[in-house]
Amino acid sequence: MLVQLTYASRVSRTLSSDDIKNILSSSQKNNKADGVTGALCLSNGIFLQILEGDRQKVNKAYHKILADARHKDPAILDYREVISRKFSEWSMGLITRSDDNRQLFLKYSSSSDFDPYSMSGETLRGFFSEVVDNVRWLRKSPD
Template sequence: MCYSNGIFLQKLEGDRRFVSRVYHKIQSDARHAEAVIVDYSEMDCRDFTGWGMGFMVATNENQELFLKYSTTHEFNPYLMSAKALRLFFNEIKENVRWLK
């Protein structure tokens, strides 16, 4: 899960029924507003296997990563393409040391 500019971005992976159940739970939780699916695609295998949940907040140190795939000067996943979002999460997986 990533957070920047008041926006949470989360990648859900796994069995379709499980992912749907989790997403509907998020939607029905009053703490979450404006939950939107920005990409929905089938995958051969999970990107974040053996990993439950991590949380990454945009900071001065990682701001470049948050903006690398953004279309504006602020991180806004609503404006990012599905391809850019996949590349963003892949870069997190490959380069953020606490995921390893």
């Protein structure tokens, strides 16, 4: 059975660019081995992540995150069975807020600060769906 789990957590300490690279690299390695796909968003000191795959493997990945000292205040925001994966091409993709995508973050947020803790499951799915669509569009765009 395929599931999607979306959670948020706050960064427990200031992360360097090397910390973020290490998080992404280890996530990609571990997720690829377990058949887990998804995306990690980092904005305003908040991790927002969607994981998808086999229920036991996704739950295992989430429990590893809970044990990671870089995360605090974890909360599952959405958990559901799915028919197919949304992120089949990403063992783990990273999305950070930038001037280029500021409007996307603002579009789904109820305030000027991106706060996934206050977002509904439906809103979070819309946000991640648009992220995937934008990435696909960018890949197809001529260089």
